[in-house]
Amino acid sequence: MLHRDTVDTTVLPPSERFGMWLDLVARTSAPMRIWSAHADDFTARADFVDLGPIQLINYHYPSLEATRTAKLIRQSDPELYMLALTTDGVGTSSQDGRHSEIRAGEFTFYDASRPHDVGHHATEPEQGRASSIITMIPHAALPLPPQRMAALYGGRMSGSEGIGALLAQFLLQVTGHPEQYHAADTSRLGAVGLDLATTMLGRHLVAEDAVPTEVRRRALLTQVHAYVHRHLGDATLSPQSVADAHHISVRSLHRLFEVEDSTVASYIRDMRLARCRRDLTDPALRNQPVQAIAARWGFPDKAHFSRVFRMAYGISPQAYRESNSDPARIVNRAAFTVNSVRAD
CATH class of the missing domain: 2.60.120.10 (Jelly Rolls)
Incomplete structure (x- = not known):
């Protein structure tokens, strides 16, 4: 740390x-x-x-x-x-x-x-x-x-x-x-x-032109990232709404992300998926339906959420939750890992 x-x-x-x-x-x-x-x-x-x-x-x-x-x-x-x-x-x-x-x-x-x-x-x-x-x-x-x-x-x-x-x-x-x-x-x-x-x-x-271009770009990108994080639960969050909130064009927003080797849409999707994945393994949320968690982070469509989750992690949301929340499975995985290490 x-x-x-x-x-x-x-x-x-x-x-x-x-x-x-x-x-x-x-x-x-x-x-x-x-x-x-x-x-x-x-x-x-x-x-x-x-x-x-x-x-x-x-x-x-x-x-x-x-x-x-x-x-x-x-x-x-x-x-x-x-x-x-x-x-x-x-x-x-x-x-x-x-x-x-x-x-x-x-x-x-x-x-x-x-x-x-x-x-x-x-x-x-x-x-x-x-x-x-x-x-x-x-x-x-x-x-x-x-x-x-x-x-x-x-x-x-x-x-x-x-x-x-x-x-x-x-x-x-x-x-x-x-x-x-x-x-x-x-x-x-x-x-x-x-x-x-x-x-x-x-x-x-009152001289923003005195700030180097690259500094302004990085500061704006940090501001955009923070805005996206605050609004992940809003299903209407999109490149257009992000651009409007920062008084820039969508084209300028896309150029901002090109340097990061990413896109606005993929950044929003990845941040939402990360929040969903975290909540799916939270014991305090075990009784909440998978779709309720997905909707909380901007995925109101069940089929769409399941598809993008599987594409990102190679497993369905429900299977991911079960494999990370079932104590017996966790113990079995741990035992398998130990046995594999011993076998090697």
């Missing part, structure tokens, strides 16, 4: 927790000075996930204020951009004369190579904690004009609509459930996250 490093101050007595956090921040690539009214018992946690081209940090901490000064920058300048998603509490961001208040579900963006101030306050100051997910992006990795980025510093961007919502969902999923991914997925996940971040920032620059 993806590697995650965790720092949790609760492993120490309350009086030593804030010092532990200050040491952690001092060791990061972009250290800051921090103040908190909760320094006497600073209950905090940080989860670090390295995705190759980008790094993610999922923070949970009491209310605090922080500043990165010119002196600290001279001591350590990793040349990083910071894209921060507030997930709980209210944040503040200030850089190059721009000040913003950041609510839960919103992003802010700043350059760690320039002085800046940030704050984050829990909704319930006495016992609550604020939380955020920071995406660290090397200057050299972001394919946008550096001279244009200052327009975004200290600003606020939505994480609840369009590309911003897709990026927020990606960050929450990866940092919240790293065990669901293989280590081999690291670089690909990093590329997806960087593409989404690049596209969102490019759109807020």
Whole structure:
């Protein structure tokens, strides 16, 4: 699974927790000075996930204020951009004369190579904690004009609509459930996250033409994939409805999938079949008719579902369910496998 490093101050007595956090921040690539009214018992946690081209940090901490000064920058300048998603509490961001208040579900963006101030306050100051997910992006990795980025510093961007919502969902999923991914997925996940971040920032620059064509293509494809996954149960899902939802022509949608060596229709079909196959082996759904499962995932026609399932897996849906749900058959298969290995 993806590697995650965790720092949790609760492993120490309350009086030593804030010092532990200050040491952690001092060791990061972009250290800051921090103040908190909760320094006497600073209950905090940080989860670090390295995705190759980008790094993610999922923070949970009491209310605090922080500043990165010119002196600290001279001591350590990793040349990083910071894209921060507030997930709980209210944040503040200030850089190059721009000040913003950041609510839960919103992003802010700043350059760690320039002085800046940030704050984050829990909704319930006495016992609550604020939380955020920071995406660290090397200057050299972001394919946008550096001279244009200052327009975004200290600003606020939505994480609840369009590309911003897709990026927020990606960050929450990866940092919240790293065990669901293989280590081999690291670089690909990093590329997806960087593409989404690049596209969102490019759109807020009102200069999408500044975003490289290939980055835009991959970001749009990720958006289309997410849309298909959300609407698999809709029997009317089709290349036309997908194209309409993304304000592109069907021809453009087909070209988008040509590079993936696939078609829109086959992608929809394969995702639906995968959901059906999963549900057919779910013990909790054993009493549900096969056709009810098929209809749930967009296959209202029984004969059509049986035909495409058999073509994909070489077995009928009912036979597949029986071969994977009957404990006796499972035991027999396991015994056969063991005996075969011994015979070899």
